[in-house]
Amino acid sequence: MRIRITLEPLKGRATLPIHYNSTLQAFIYRNLSPSISKSLHDKGEILGKRHFKLFTFSRILGKFKVKKNEILFVGPISIWIASPHINILESFATNFVKKEKIKLGKNFFHPFGVEVCTLKKIKGPIFIKTLSPITVYSTLLSSNGRKKTYYYSPFENEFSSIIKNNLIKKVALINSTSTLIETDENIKFSFKPIRVSKRNEHIINFKGTVIKAWSGIYELDAPQEFLLTAFDTGLGAKNSQGFGMIEKYEKINSVTNSSQ
Template sequence: MALPVHYNVLLQGVVYSSLNEALARRVHDHGWQVGGRRLKLFTFSRLRGDFRCRSGRLIFYGKIAWTIASPEEEILESLVVHLLRAKVLQIGQAKLELLSVEVPVPPSYRRPICLRALSPITVYSTFETSDGRKKTYYYTPREPEFGRLVLENLRRKIRAWMGEDIPLDGATFRPVRVSNRNLVVARYKDTIIKGWTGIYELDAPESYFRMALDAGLGAKNSQGFGCVEVWAPTKSVSLKEVEAGKR
């Protein structure tokens, strides 16, 4: 299978086309509103499998895994029903045989917990320059604003989904195993977006933990950013080694 290097928009199209029409329109046009913002409350990972980059395209070989997450069960149910009926996953012009659809058991909550980014986490601020132009600044995980904005974003998602404001209760979000190699520069339509993969530690109330897994971390989740899973170091790797970036 061959795909363009920047394929997020194709995967997003698969999600919407796999929902029943009324649901797809509701999620796309309205979503969940909070503070004048409309949140889509779903996210998805990058494709995971063996690939090579040739002539500006990604050539995938063998089996491919893809994760889609949402707190809205109707979205997940509609996706599963459509995909099982179709038995084919079409991404752009490529048609893939669907081997299985898995719904994992929700992981147990604990505090703190390590999360691995399955798609880049993007955190940014937009401001106006002295000459009136808008400029977007993307934060790095080393900056304190990165963790603070991730938590504020989760709080906003919880408020949109649950209709209540859950206090942070001393919550923290920090990089554990992140280096410059984890920087991802992606293109979504005509927009360049910077995000970071890697391993992070979330220490927060359970509702924050659940929302992180269900709707993603950071911004632009419905465009394929911020999808995460629970991660644990192997027995042969100590936490100190992980934090030091060793293996």
């Protein structure tokens, strides 16, 4: 499930840092109920040694201009938020609509509206477009024994295989009775870049950590349960930091005006 919120800046325009993922994440946590916010922020859900926070969000959609280290948004903006847990989205939407004004970064906005979107059926293969760029990485040991993070590109085989393995874990968390996770080696899965070039690579600073991620148009094929999970949780890693949100891509010539 996903919601799209629309906000109108009280002064007609709003300024945010270029690397605003952490600002947007804090905005989401701040507008959840205290109990949900604390549980989601502090622990999330655990599978083995991994902690998952099963929500994701888009880049900010709207008219904008880049000015040095800031982005100037002019007029209304919208943000997509997705999660397989309806209570998270209900909590946010309830708190959002109750407020006469709401703060994002150093700016105040009027909460303009909430749109709810539920995807119940989907069949692959499908074309998808990133609403926030996808990041895929491995932690490796360098020759001197120090840990090093290696970020993959969509043109490397590991990009697809790591996305698949990550989705298997998310499916297991959401539905422990799924029969698909018992035979994960035989799961039909493919993820191919369709309209992706070097310009789709993004370097994002999240609280001092430099993250490489990729936007663009891709073809995704997987069982329906995997596709629905991908839409609800995002693809790849760091979804709760604003990475990996996708939408179904219908028209090859359509363009969404976003800051991704």
